[in-house]
Amino acid sequence: MTARKPAHPLIPADRVNGTDVVSKAGDKLGKIEDVAIEKVSGEVAYAILSFGGLLGLGARYHPVPWRLLKYDVDKGAYVIPLDKADLEKAPTIDEAELSGWNDSVSRDAIFGYYSSYGVGPYWG
Numbered sequence: 095m096t097a098r099k100p101a102h103p104l105i106p107a108d109r110v111n112g113t114d115v116v117s118k119a120g121d122k123l124g125k126i127e128d129v130a131i132e133k134v135s136g137e138v139a140y141a142i143l144s145f146g147g148l149l150g151l152g153a154r155y156h157p158v159p160w161r162l163l164k165y166d167v168d169k170g171a172y173v174i175p176l177d178k179a180d181l182e183k184a185p186t187i188d189e190a191e192l193s194g195w196n197d198s199v200s201r202d203a204i205f206g207y208y209s210s211y212g213v214g215p216y217w218g
Contacts, residue, residue, distance in 0.1 A: 107131075114171040115143055115163070123181055126172065127155060130197070132216060139197070139216040140204075141172070145181055154186050157197065157204055159213045175211055183207075 113126045124145035132139045140157040163172040176184070185204045197204065205215045 110141075114169075115141070115158075116166075116169060116171045116173055117177045118173060118175055119177070120169065121178065122171075123174070123176070123178060124153075124156075127153075129160070130157065137216055142187070143181075153189075155189065155191075156181060156184050156186055157200070158184070159205065159208050159216065161216070162208060162211060162213045 107129055110126055111128055115123050115125060117123055124143045126141045127144040128142040129138050130140040130142060131137065138160040141160055141163055143156045143158050144153045145156055146154050158174060162174050164174075165171075166173050185200060185207055187200070201215065201217075205213070
């Protein structure tokens with residue numbers, strides 16, 4: 095069976111924010127809080143995934159390489175090849191970094207973690 099294609103392949107960034115992220119098994123892992131775009135190329139580098147917490151308190155923020163996400167039309171969610179335990183071990187950023195985050199310090203750790211999922215760095 096082939097995957098169904100979305101009626102409209104483009105989506106404004108503000109509609110990506112808030113979209114659920116699920117595991118391949120369909121378990122909800124969190125939602126996209128924001129996206130990080132590389133200024134020069136315009137490429138989306140990361141989805142900033144909020145995970146855990148209650149009513150927005152105590153949530154952890156995971157910069158997940160955008161190339162790792164696949165949109166599933168039927169689920170209305172992005173699917174990643176991680177489960178909850180994998181995500182708990184993944185690199186995080188804190189809430190204060192969301193508005194002015196510079197990945198130059200943490201990107202090696204981020205892509206070092208996700209390289210086992212076959213995702214290379216956005217810059218190379």
